[in-house]
Amino acid sequence: MICELVKKQRLSETIYDFTVRCPEMAAKAKPGQFLHILCGGDAYLRRPISIxxxxxxxxxxxxxxxxxxxxENLAKYKIGEKLDILGPLGNGFTIYPEDTDAILLIGGGIGIFPLLNLAKQCKGKATVLLGFRNKDAVLLADEFRAVSKNVFIATDDGSCGYHGFVTDVMQNITASNAVSRIYTCGPTPMMQKIAEMAASKNIPCQVSLEERMGCGVGACVTCTCKVNGANKRVCKDGPVFDGREVEWNG
Ligand SMILES: Cc1cc2nc3c(=O)[nH]c(=O)nc-3n(C[C@H](O)[C@H](O)[C@H](O)COP(=O)(O)OP(=O)(O)OC[C@H]3O[C@@H](n4cnc5c(N)ncnc54)[C@H](O)[C@@H]3O)c2cc1C
Ligand code: FES
Structure with missing residues (x-):
């Protein structure tokens, strides 16, 4: 689909915030799904980017x-130019409106982006844990605060919020609160630890995996991962899987 770039903001040295006009895709999009974007220049393969x-x-x-x-080529597009985008792709997160206890959304680094729309869809019930390297890397905190019950920031160097990892914050929250469900996206070691901690406490946990992709639609097997003893395609069967079923070292 050809979509016009209608808004572009540079959030930091390396982070860009784009909005594209695409009513048909917007009508279908679910939190956790992604777009497969033709980035222009000599980047012939599309690149997956979360909604x-x-x-x-x-x-x-x-x-x-x-x-x-x-x-880098994508970042050069200007407002008014057209982008060639496939989507929305993938399964996305499954939301359970009947969840009554705390719902934890845990994101690390660029993994926080798909959680914003999810937080909105949780309709004020989400407690959001966001992990970054340092205070200069903190993004979207106020936007998450506007749509969530609570937001906790953790930084590796302690320059903003809790000094340490989001997994420590999760540990504290789950020790003293009933939690219905956990959703996470971010670096693989972070998600693995979260999935293991969630499993040990019997809390359902959805993880959004990141793999390099080719076709993005299930045809090339570039993005295979092991889930519950079987080969799964992150682009088509995922990117969201049950954290108990992912074989992290598979
Ligand atoms: C489902 C999904 C959703 C994503 N959502 C976002 C998002 O919202 N925002 C965002 O910034 N990025 C996101 N990514 C990652 C993004 O797709 C890659 O950063 C991008 O494809 C890199 O392309 P490139 O040509 O710039 O870099 P390349 O030249 O292809 O690679 C540069 C470096 O990045 C590494 N890399 C490339 N692709 C991946 C990948 N999929 N996982 C881990 N490392 C990779 C390479 O190994 C290399 O070290 C997502 C990836 C997936 C699979
Ligand atoms: S990227 Fe081709 S099968 Fe997933």
């Missing part, structure tokens, strides 16, 4: 960090 938010029922917002040639 961060759906705005006004017709626009999709996504935020990305420039890492290599794909995201």
């Amino acid at each position: 961060c938010d759906v705005i006004g029922g017709r626009d999709i917002r996504f935020i990305f960090e420039t890492r290599g040639k794909g995201t």
